[in-house]
Structure formats: C-alpha cells, structure tokens
Amino acid sequence: MRDEEIAAIRELALFASMDEKNFDELVQGSYLQIFPPGLQLISEGDPADFLHIVIEGCVELVATANKRETTLFMIEPVKTFILAAVLKDDVYLMSARTAIRSRILLVPADAVRQVMAKDGEFALGMLHELANYYRVSVRTLKNQKLRTGVERLANYLITLDTLQGASGVCKLPHDKRTLASYLGMTPENLSRAFGTLAQYGVEVSGRKISLSNLEDLTVLAKPEKLIDG
C-alpha cells in the first residue's frame, strides 16, 4: 500500500484518534485491492476473516433464502462492512459483491479484534460505526414494514434528489434491477411504480430522473425524519 493511501485511511473517523502503533499493526497485515464490477467478495455463511472497507466504488450486500435474493444495503466510500461478524468472530449473514469497480481495504479479522481489545479509542470508533449501522438497519426495517413499494420509491427519489443538490434533477446511482431489489420489489414492479409516479411529476429517462412536482410527490411519500434521515 502506498504512503498516501495509508495517510488517507488514517483520516477516517474510525481510525482518526487511535494510537499510531496500533494503527500500524492493523495496516501491516492489510491488503488494498481493486475488484471488477459484479465480483462476489463474501458469501453468507462463511466465517468472517477480514474486515472490509470500501475506499472507492460501491458494494452491494445481499441475502438469499427460498431461491429468492434481496439487496439489504448499498455500501459507499468510505465505510466498513460486515463489522459485526468480524467482531463476534462469527459467520457472515450477508453476501457482498461489487456493484462497480471498487477499491477495498481488507483488514485481518483477528488483528481487528486484538487491537480493539487494547485500544479504547479504536473500540469507541467501532462502537459508533456499529451504532450507525444498527440505526440504518432499523430505519430500513421501518421503511419495509410501514410503506408500500410506491411510497418507498417516492421517498427514495426525494432523498436522492436532496443528496444530489435538491435541484429537482437527479441520477440513479445503480441500475434499476439493483434498485428494485434494494427497495424490496421486482424489476417489473419498479417499472410500474415509476409509471404511477408520473402523475406526481416524476419523469424518467434512463437513469436520469426529474422531479417537477415535489409538493405532490411529498404528499404521497410522507417522508419521516425517523426513517429517511
């Protein structure tokens, strides 16, 4: 790993206030690797051997059962994933694959656990990271249990537009199949949901979305701070 990359990683909230020596110990055994899109990084059920950190790109966390598959989370830079499995020294509950070409830092799980035990600052950093993930997961669960598909899409679009500058024009970060899976619906239903939203000023052209009637859309979506953030 290059010095400048190490320095960049050091800046992350997770590592910022930890001891220099402990940081070195973590980085020592780590690998920074580039993966092509669509590559399976982790399979659910496997033991957790590395803590993964997305430095660049995007990773999709998916789960399978009953011959069905669903996307649970999309992880964007700079964030860890499968932290809980590493921490509990247990198997992964989700599979992970790159959504696009991605640079990922792999930190050996036992190193993480060892450093965590002796570096309080690092443990606190982990605690905050994990608390964030827990809250995201709860929000996701509420989104899923309390809203219909159309409502989830509407809220997704409003949030997306806000994140991209609230200009009323935004661009989907993933293909629609992935989005459908993330929103808990089939691609066919996502397509119909976009159709339904047309009468609320949502125009779709490929991945480009324009929201020309945010008021009506918001009435339909009923966004909630405790779900959408």
Add this chain to the structure above:
Amino acid sequence: MRDEEIAAIRELALFASMDEKNFDELVQGSYLQIFPPGLQLISEGDPADFLHIVIEGCVELVATANKRETTLFMIEPVKTFILAAVLKDDVYLMSARTAIRSRILLVPADAVRQVMAKDGEFALGMLHELANYYRVSVRTLKNQKLRTGVERLANYLITLDTLQGASGVCKLPHDKRTLASYLGMTPENLSRAFGTLAQYGVEVSGRKISLSNLEDLTVLAKPEKLIDG
C-alpha cells in the same frame, strides 16, 4: 436498589468484566422501577436520556408512520434496549412499551457515555451487545423481505417450539395482535395463516400451540440458520 439486585445486575455479560468503581458510578444514578403492562416507556423521536435494561418482564419496540404501527422487536430479560440512541446521543428511532408488568433498570445516558469512554472492558461489552442487536436486525430484515407471512409464522412456531423444549407443544408468549404486528401482518391475516397451517399439523387453542407434523411444517417453512439462528 437492593444489594442483591445490584449483585444480579453486576453478573450481566455487559457489566461482568468492568471496573468496580465504574460499575458503581453507573449504578449510582440509576433507577430500578416496576411498570404495569401497556405502559409507554419511550416515544420515538425523543432524545435518549436513559439506557434501559429489562430485568424482568417484556418490552415491545414499535414504530409508527403513515398512521400505521409495527412491532420491530420484543426485548426479554436480561437485555438492554435503545443502546444505539444512547451511544450516539441522538433521538430514539422506536417507541417502547411494556408488554407485561416489567422491572426495568434506567441508567442515565451521560453516565453510560462517560464510563464507556474510560472503561475499555465496558466499551467492549457494549460493542458485543450492539453487534448482537445489529445481527438480529439483519435477520429480521431478511425474514421480512424474503418470506411470505405464512412462512414467517411457520418459522416462528418452529423456533418457539425449539426454545420451549422441542416437545411439539408450545405456548405463545404474547397475544395474537402483538404477534401479528411482530410478524408484519394484520391480526386477520395471522388468523388465516394459522388456518393455512392447520393442514401442516398446527393446532391452535388460545395461546397453546401443538405441532403434530413437524416434517411437513419444516418443508413449508424452510428454516435457515442465517435467519432463524
């Protein structure tokens, strides 16, 4: 709080290995209280002022949106709840109410955060507790997104029977309205789901359930270690 109660709390995995002085500091400002059934302990959106620990009884974590309500988790002794909100010094994402008469320990949030910062053992305890909750939340999400209502009920019953001794006879720990909300369906639909399961050997009499054909039920339910534990 009585000495024997303090001693019992000290035994919890969360506190077991922490420093005596720090434990005292935590317990000092805490209250142990008994609440009647159905009492609202916490409202979603409120700032987190106390870490709650169920010593005895049962607490239901619910969330509301769109004039709908759903039960996200049931917390049984001895477990904490709303840990993440306390940790992040943020608002609660869920409301909490007692399902039955319950004894609950209330630990001031700022004390928790202070002790956490200086007691590495306690921080590690928290980290494990939180990691457990995260994984429960992910399992719940998978259960919700990958299964139908009848499948969720079937798996719930199989797990319940296992927990209660795998005798083929078990007893629902909550009323059916609560169970329906927890399983993400309406009471009417839960009733029908029980009806559907009759042909798989599920007999219902009030809260008493008997599973006379576990093989067929299991074929329908398709339990997964990575969802049902």
Add this chain to the structure above:
DNA sequence: CGTTTGGTTGATAGGAATCAACTTCAGTGG
C-alpha cells in the same frame, strides 16, 4: 448486423389489507 442485457408492458394469479359482522371469553357488577 445479430445478440445480449436491461428495461418495459400486459395478463393473470397470489398475497395481504380493509371493512364489516360475528363469536368467544374474561371481567364486572347487579
């Protein structure tokens, strides 16, 4: 070019919510 991949549309069926009526049962009070 044709072939693939991603996306859309239509028809149909299945899963789940809603509304309304009815039953059961526990608790209350006459």
Add this chain to the structure above:
DNA sequence: CCACTGAAGTTGATTCCTATCAACCAAACG
C-alpha cells in the same frame, strides 16, 4: 349466579398491492 360489557379473535367479502410469466422493446456491444 347471571347478564352485561368490552376486548380479542375469527370469518367472509372485497379491494389493493405485489409477484409471476410471457412477450416485447431498445440501447449496447461485439
């Protein structure tokens, strides 16, 4: 003791949401 009450649970009819299967379209790519 029994009738009343209210809550919990069930059942039926209907509507709505969602998945499935199939066909079709279109941009992307060798």
